[in-house]
Amino acid sequence: MAQKQKKVELDRERGIAPGVVAKTKKRLVVVTGRSHPELAQAVAAQLGIQVAPTEHRTFASGEIYTRFEVSMRGSDVFLIQSFGQNVNEDLMEMLIMLDALKRASAKRVTVVAPYYPYSRQDKKGRGREPISARLITDLIATAGADRIMSVDLHASQIQGFFNGPVDHLFAKPVLLSHFRETITDEERETLTVVSPDMGRVRVADQWSDSLNAPLAIIHKRRDPKVANQVTVHEIVGEVAGRTCLLVDDMIDTAGTIVKAAQALKENGARKVIVGATHAIFSDPATERLQDEAIDRVVVTDTVPVPQDRRFDKLTVLSSAPLLARAIREVFDDGSVTSMFDGAA
Numbered sequence: 001m002a003q004k005q006k007k008v009e010l011d012r013e014r015g016i017a018p019g020v021v022a023k024t025k026k027r028l029v030v031v032t033g034r035s036h037p038e039l040a041q042a043v044a045a046q047l048g049i050q051v052a053p054t055e056h057r058t059f060a061s062g063e064i065y066t067r068f069e070v071s072m073r074g075s076d077v078f079l080i081q082s083f084g085q086n087v088n089e090d091l092m093e094m095l096i097m098l099d100a101l102k103r104a105s106a107k108r109v110t111v112v113a114p115y116y117p118y119s120r121q122d123k124k125g126r127g128r129e130p131i132s133a134r135l136i137t138d139l140i141a142t143a144g145a146d147r148i149m150s151v152d153l154h155a156s157q158i159q160g161f162f163n164g165p166v167d168h169l170f171a172k173p174v175l176l177s178h179f180r181e182t183i184t185d186e187e188r189e190t191l192t193v194v195s196p197d198m199g200r201v202r203v204a205d206q207w208s209d210s211l212n213a214p215l216a217i218i219h220k221r222r223d224p225k226v227a228n229q230v231t232v233h234e235i236v237g238e239v240a241g242r243t244c245l246l247v248d249d250m251i252d253t254a255g256t257i258v259k260a261a262q263a264l265k266e267n268g269a270r271k272v273i274v275g276a277t278h279a280i281f282s283d284p285a286t287e288r289l290q291d292e293a294i295d296r297v298v299v300t301d302t303v304p305v306p307q308d309r310r311f312d313k314l315t316v317l318s319s320a321p322l323l324a325r326a327i328r329e330v331f332d333d334g335s336v337t338s339m340f341d342g343a344a
Contacts, residue, residue: 028331029075029106031068033097035090036082036304039114039320043080046324056093064089066097072104078327079109079145083117084304085282091117091136095143102144110147110330111140114302114319115250115278119154137161149326151302151319152249152277167336169326171277171300172203174317176210178298179245179275187243190270192216194237194244196260207247214238218260240268250278251299254285261293271295278302279316281309289313 010018031052032040044051053069079101081094094111101109121132133155140148141162149167153159159166183191191213195204197220208215216237244264251257251274261272272294279299286309289297299305300319310316322339329336 024074026331027075028327029072029077030327031077031079031097031101033066033079033081033090033093035084035086035093036080036114036301038304039082039301039323040080042318042320043112043324043327046320047328054097064093064096066093066100068100068104072101072106074105074107076331077101077106077109078112078149078331080112080114080323082114082303084280087117091139095139098140098143098145108146109144110149110327111145112149112323112327114151114323115280116150116153116158119158122155122158133158134161147330149323149330151300151322154249167326167330169322169336170340171302171319171322172207172210173340174300174319174322175247175275175277175298176207178315178317179211179273183243183273187271187273190241190243192237192239192242192244194218194239194246194260194264196220196246196248196256200248203249204247207245211245213245216244218263220256220260235263235267239264241270242268243271243273244269246272246274248274248276250280251276251285251289251297252280253282254288258288258291258293261291265293274298279305279309281305285309286311 006021008019008021028049029052030040030044030047030049031054034056040051055067055069057065059065079094079097081090083090098109118132118136121130124131147165148162149169151169152171153168159168191211193204193208193211193213194216195201196218198217201217205215214237216235216239219234219236246257246260248257257274264272274294274297276299280303290311290313294313296313298315298317300317302319305316325339326336
């Protein structure tokens with residue numbers, strides 16, 4: 001498309017230098033790595049465009065190669081890369097794509113990481129530990145990203161690790177809409193929102209307000225020297241005879257969620273429904289989540305959930321409309337905060 005240009009003459013009084021002004025239009029481009037192409041395609045479809053064709057290769061030595069098959073010059077690029085079972089390989093691929101975009105003269109690059117990698121390592125719990133979440137943001141910035149977009153960060157302070165705009169999205173509207181449509185009248189009358197630990201109380205409290213349901217809290221203790229092992233101590237709140245909705249940001253090995261569900265059933269809960277954003281589902285999560293203490297599990301597709309990790313009690317909701325709307329707001333210089341009633 002030919003650019004419309006006009007000459008500008010020297011104007012010393014107004015401080016204007018002589019030159020040429022080109023009237024160009026912004027161009028939104030979506031690109032993706034190999035971690036979750038289905039989600040990127042769904043987002044692009046919501047935006048009414050296609051994912052830009054990209055060549056991906058992994059050499060015999062394990063090195064990753066990426067090349068964009070069309071021009072990226074002057075584009076507003078949204079790089080969608082989620083992180084599943086091969087988090088380190090997916091991360092390296094994203095960094096290489098960022099470098100390629102920067103060298104291809106993309107005007108602005110936004111990393112859309114629906115699930116943010118290493119987000120649980122956001123602070124030092126003991127001496128001589130890394131703060132890996134900060135390291136990831138430094139890598140993303142160095143590789144050339146101008147902006148980061150993510151869903152339900154494990155720790156909100158990660159937003160401050162990046163020296164640039166961070167759009168923190170929430171999957172709650174997606175999950176809440178599903179529960180409002182599927183929870184029966186009987187379940188609604190006895191509904192209690194449950195926080196699986198003290199760290200998620202604020203989120204659970206927001207759910208409690210939205211569903212007009214009482215709140216219960218599970219107190220647990222985790223051994224800092226042993227990963228993925230939890231001991232439930234006590235439940236604060238009334239759960240006997242209630243339908244309990246356990247809400248969390250992620251399910252990894254499902255140890256926390258299953259023990260919480262078992263504790264709720266042991267204390268008289270009638271049903272336990274689990275709602276979470278990121279279905280990481282590391283082994284043996286799939287087997288654990290089929291425990292008789294859990295009646296239903298609802299997650300989003302921010303992380304790829306392959307068929308071999310799905311089961312009858314599982315429902316996977318699409319996060320594409322949420323991501324597409326946020327991308328459109330950023331591209332149009334609109335308001336992402338307006339999507340969440342001023343909470344983002």
